[in-house]
Amino acid sequence: MIALLSCIVWVVWRFVRDGYLPQPFYYLVNASLMDLYSTAMWAHRDGAYSIWRSLYPPLSFDLLRLITDAKCYVHGDLAGRQCDRAAFGVLVAVFLANVGLVAWSYRLNDPRTAVPRTLAVAAGLPMLYALERGNLLIPCFTVFVLGTGPLVRSRWGRIIALALSVNLKPYLLGVFLPAIARRDWRWLLRFGAIGLAIYIATFLLEGTGTPQQLLSDIGGYRTVHGNALWGNLYYATSYWPLARYMSAHQGFAAAVHPFVSTAFSLAALIVMRLVQLAVAVCMIAAAIRPAGVEPRRFMALFTAMILTTVTNGSSGYVLIFLFFLVFFEPWRGPARIAILVSAYLLCLPVDWVFWPTMHELAQSFLGGREVMVSFGDSVGQILRPGLMLIVQVGLIVLNFEDILAVGRKPVRPVIAPVSVAGGSPTL
8 A cells, every 4th residue: 555655656746747647657648538538529429330440339428428518529529628527527526436435345345454455446557547548447347346346235236237337348248257157047147138228228329339330340459550569568468469569579679589579479378378278177167066156256267367368459447347356355375465466566556668669749638738758668568467467377276266165165255245146246
């Protein structure tokens, strides 16, 4: 907690001195909050999927039409950012509400560790990064907390919350995996029906955003172009972007021997595949012994796998969903301690650039002036994926322990409420 607060003070000092947020915050200093305002602009005009190639399901645009002023976006999203300040005010209000929800959730779990864990989740790098971008991850996180935490006791309430989260961020669709592993077909049917009903209703309101359009746009997003290599590396949670960056001999990789780049890419490939294999084996074992599945921990396992093996783009703020889940773990045993320490380190908003690649004049929106920005290849870009692998391996170990413990001793739940089948926080 002291380290995190110290890093936040350092970020504030750098912002006052330089006029922009330092790395690891977003490198386009005039694009602050544009995830919010660009999406809001397309909520008020046609072409969100055919022109902008949006990855957001229709619910996002329907919600933004309710809280944004259409007149502000006649001249574009930058004009909207200057005009529609109320939209950001709503986002900040949701952000602050999330702090309270996270604190309440962790207090119910363990009052002794609630403060540092709340601070790590609510004011750590992933959430601050999402706030600076104005990303709709923030309201999505609200319903995710309600659907996976201990606050909502109603099974139907949790299912509705999770269905809303998936309709805001489709990559959360894996929330149904614990139900499959535990063969809770009734829960799965209810979740599917509610999720589909929300999608159909919001699709009719939006008038576009078919599954085919979403899949096509996702396919385009996954395509990596040469000029996107550094952008994908910037706040990566996987070693894939670094392997591609080194293979292309960009930045610091230009000074690395080709043999080293090839060896690193091969090692990354082997590690990623081994992790995927271990998760697949864990899924098979869970299907054989469904009573050993702890829903929240099992969901964290697959969330970590997505972040460490199949991600693309500078989307490290997605870590917030994983962190909310893993910070329910007690400080006990080497696997849990390794996970928690790695998660705390990943929350620190600090980095060190050892190879500058971007040094130019730019207009800082937050600073309100022209500044000389400097960003580049950093230590964090190398260490963060490694810390994520530690989290991933730790979760594999814990889930295997849960599954193998069936028949020898009862599986100790993460928090007091019971699991998916019995009316607990379900994923």
